[in-house]
Amino acid sequence: MPAVTVCLGAGLCGCRDAGPASVAPTAAPATTTVERRTLTRGEKVGGTLGFGPAFPVPAAPGGGGLITWLPAEGAVVERGDTVYRVDQVRVPLLYGSIPAYRTLSAGSEGDDVEQLERNLAALGYTGFTVDDDYTAATADAVRRWQKDLGRGRTGVVRAGDAVVAAGARRVAAVTGLPGTAAAGILLRWTGTTRVVDVDLDLDYADLVKPGAAATVELPDGSTVPARVTRIGAPAAKTLPVELSVPEGKNLGKVSVTITTETRRDVLAVPVNALVARPGGGYAVVAGTGTLPVTTGMFADGYVEVSGVSEGLTVGVPR
Incomplete structure (x- = not known):
């Protein structure tokens, strides 16, 4: 790179x-x-321009069936898009912070119900009030959604019927194989925002803060501005630091100057x-x-x- x-x-x-x-x-x-x-004074270090850490996407536990489709590496999956297919039934992506961990049906209550309803409304399935109550109107919207997914129109959402993530995701690697059992890790994905990962010497740990300015120098000699977006836990003699950068730049190794004093x-x-x-x-x-x-x-x-x-x-x- x-x-x-x-x-x-x-x-x-x-x-x-x-x-x-x-x-x-x-x-x-x-x-x-x-x-x-x-x-302005700073510290120049090497970094890697990419999309941040990759997280595994497992098949629904105990779901059974065969994997019949998986996205390509590099594909971007947004709300409502198919993450994978089991027996040709779509398993879509929903946005949120609560995993689909239980069965939801008329009478269910909770934050995960509101999360589901927010997603349904964003996808155009309306006719209910977005709140934490799973009503008959919610079930009607779910049936319309299930029809479009190729599922039975039960009005009931089971754990594993969807994958939940904080936002759109980019497929980093496909580890499953169509035609095999729907089990284990099927793929790994990242966020869609380009970031630079840096292992900063611990000597400079007290100089870098979230929001700190930085400059990223690319292989062609051009530079782009960046900001520190995340600071991880110290490991060995280094501190993992993540910076956000503008879109449209190639991935690979880069040089980063993080502002330490102005x-x-x-x-x-x-x-x-x-x-x-x-x-x-x-x-x-x-x-x-x-x-x-x-x-x-x-x-x-x-x-x-x-x-x-x-x-x-x-x-x-x-």
């Missing part, structure tokens, strides 16, 4: 800023001015405008003399300075 680079902020991405001069330049310098800038609206000069002072510290060349400065963040070839005024002309080496 192509290589990509992930930067968790700029300034620490691969190359370090050049250090300040140890003495004042002896040749007539070029000049620059002290200006206000936003400085200093906004600070006075800054190019790093090579600094000269070392005898006894320690730094100064800038102004006119025929030097002015001592206090340095802050170093990033992107610039350094934050205080002790000088905005717009001051300072020397830099030619």
Whole structure:
């Protein structure tokens, strides 16, 4: 797969800023001015652009029958679409957080009833009130749904009649085989949002937060913005981090720079405008003399300075 680079902020991405001069330049310098800038520092690490972790989809326990159809790898399954077929009967995807764990029929109550009714309504099967009561009207809508699925029109929904997931899913791998018993893991799927997975050194664990900005560098040299969307539990010496990225980019290895620190609206000069002072510290060349400065963040070839005024002309080496 192509290589990509992930930067968790700029300034620490691969190359370090050049250090300040140890003495004042002896040749007539070029000049620059002290200006206000936003400085960003980060950590550059490798990552993988994909769709996040893959989760197994098992056949309904005790359902019996033969698998007669499975989706292709890479297929996107949305609400109402077929996840697989058993004896040519469709098992569809419904959206929600509660697995289909029990039989639902007229008189049933609970959050899973409301979840089913929300899905039925979204698929166009209406005529009932969306709530936590499975009424005769709900059963009528279920019968219409069952007819379209190729099932018997019982008005009863059994555990395993549908697969529940939080949203649309992308098939990562097909592990079942048509013509075999409907048992075990049939396929594995992921979300449909492209994400970058990074194993970040634990030394930087306290620098990355959900929502932190990042930049993803692709194999062709182009970059796209990203955001940290999930931070996992530490494992060994690394911290798993997930970032969201725009759609339409190829999968594979990338380089990521994750922003670790940002200093906004600070006075800054190019790093090579600094000269070392005898006894320690730094100064800038102004006119025929030097002015001592206090340095802050170093990033992107610039350094934050205080002790000088905005717009001051300072020397830099030619």
